[in-house]
Amino acid sequence: MTTDFADRLHAVRDRLRAAERRFQRSPGAVRLLAVSKTQPAVAVAAMAAAGQTCFGENYVQEALEKMAELAPLALEWHFIGPLQANKTRPIAERFAWVHSLDRLKIAERLSAQRPESLPPLNVCLQVNIDREPTKHGLDPADVGEIAAAVAALPRLRLRGLMAIPAPTADFVAQRQAFARLRVLQEQLVTTGLALDTLSMGMSDDLEAAVAEGATLVRVGTALFGSRR
Ligand SMILES: *Cc1c(COP(=O)(O)O)cnc(C)c1O
Numbered sequence: 019m020t021t022d023f024a025d026r027l028h029a030v031r032d033r034l035r036a037a038e039r040r041f042q043r044s045p046g047a048v049r050l051l052a053v054s055k056t057q058p059a060v061a062v063a064a065m066a067a068a069g070q071t072c073f074g075e076n077y078v079q080e081a082l083e084k085m086a087e088l089a090p091l092a093l094e095w096h097f098i099g100p101l102q103a104n105k106t107r108p109i110a111e112r113f114a115w116v117h118s119l120d121r122l123k124i125a126e127r128l129s130a131q132r133p134e135s136l137p138p139l140n141v142c143l144q145v146n147i148d149r150e151p152t153k154h155g156l157d158p159a160d161v162g163e164i165a166a167a168v169a170a171l172p173r174l175r176l177r178g179l180m181a182i183p184a185p186t187a188d189f190v191a192q193r194q195a196f197a198r199l200r201v202l203q204e205q206l207v208t209t210g211l212a213l214d215t216l217s218m219g220m221s222d223d224l225e226a227a228v229a230e231g232a233t234l235v236r237v238g239t240a241l242f243g244s245r246r
Pocket of ligand 1: 053055099182220221236239240
């Protein structure tokens, strides 16, 4: 089992490095976040043994159980799932990053609950880049105002933007959605925000994301196999 995980990790890393070369990105410019939602702690441990250190989780309770089991491994945990106002405290206390911030009220709670003993919580604003009616994420038109307010919160560090575009197998269409997120981020940077993270690209579209400037891709099934 451990060799399976190592093989898949190397295959995904190879895809990333190949995409960096193909699209003139610096070697190592794109970080790999392993999305371990629904996967058991033993699978995370095997991936960690193969050399992966950052893991993304979508559900608070499930994540806390894995963290407890894997505490000796000193992994970096990223919260990438839907945020509920009554469940922010364990996120503020236990995670290094939140990628799915889409409400100022939640940001204020996370900042207030972030322990003084920890560095500021790294956050990305999730953008509903295709303006899909049922999707989480900010409307692109609202991002500027929220970004300024989040950047002013003392215990958060606004790092950039995240999106999950509408699925499409068409490479050109994939690139167009990611390009819109990149342009939005560039506009924020011109307002004086120091942003360094574009969290975009998953198992099926990471090459298009790298082409458009992703600095972090969130990969689940290509690493762990299909979810339970
Ligand atoms: C599940 C999930 C992923 C990983 O998706 P795969 O297609 O399995 O690579 C990435 N980002 C978010 C926010 C997710 O919920």
